[in-house]
Amino acid sequence: MTCLSEEQLMAYFSFELSDADNQQVEKHLAQCPACHEKAALIEQLTLEWQHPTKEAPVDFSKQIMRRTRAPLPRRKKKKLYYQLSFAALAALLFLQFNLPMQIIQFTDQTVNAVHSTSKKFNQVVQHKKNGFQKNMEERKDGDFKK
Numbered sequence: 041m042t043c044l045s046e047e048q049l050m051a052y053f054s055f056e057l058s059d060a061d062n063q064q065v066e067k068h069l070a071q072c073p074a075c076h077e078k079a080a081l082i083e084q085l086t087l088e089w090q091h092p093t094k095e096a097p098v099d100f101s102k103q104i105m106r107r108t109r110a111p112l113p114r115r116k117k118k119k120l121y122y123q124l125s126f127a128a129l130a131a132l133l134f135l136q137f138n139l140p141m142q143i144i145q146f147t148d149q150t151v152n153a154v155h156s157t158s159k160k161f162n163q164v165v166q167h168k169k170n171g172f173q174k175n176m177e178e179r180k181d182g183d184f185k186k
C-alpha cells in the first residue's frame with residue numbers, strides 16, 4: 041500500500057471509512073513510521089478541533105502575517121515545512137467543516153510536543169543501552185579479577 045494521504049487520515053479519525061479501509065489504514069500505520077507520525081499529529085488536531093482548548097489572540101492574523109514575512113534561518117526550513125503543511129491542512133479542514141482557524145496556532149505546539157517526545161524517548165533508550173553496556177563491562181572486569 042502506498043503512503044496515506046492527509047485526506048485518508050482525516051477520514052480515518054472522523055470515522056468515515058469502511059471497515060475494510062480502516063483495516064488498510066491501520067495495517068499501513070503499523071509499518072510506516074512516517075505515516076504514523078503524520079497520523080499522530082492529525083489525530084491531535086482532530087481532537088483539538090472537536091474540543092478546542094485555546095482562543096485565538098485578537099491580533100492573530102497580524103501575527104501570522106508577520107511570521108510569514110520574517111526571513112528564516114536555513115535550519116528552520118524543515119519546521120516551516122511542517123507548519124505550512126499543517127496550516128494548509130487546517131485551512132482545508134476549516135473550509136470543509138467550517139471549523140475555527142485558531143487551531144493553526146496549536147500545530148506549533150503539537151509538532152514541538154511530538155518532536156520533544158521522540159527525542160526524549162531516544163535519550164531514554166540510549167541511556168538504558170549505555171547502562172546495560174556498562175553493566176556488562178563491569179561484570180566482565182569482575183570475572184577477570186576473580
Ligand SMILES: [Zn+2]
Nearest residue numbers: 043044072075
Ligand atoms: Zn506511509
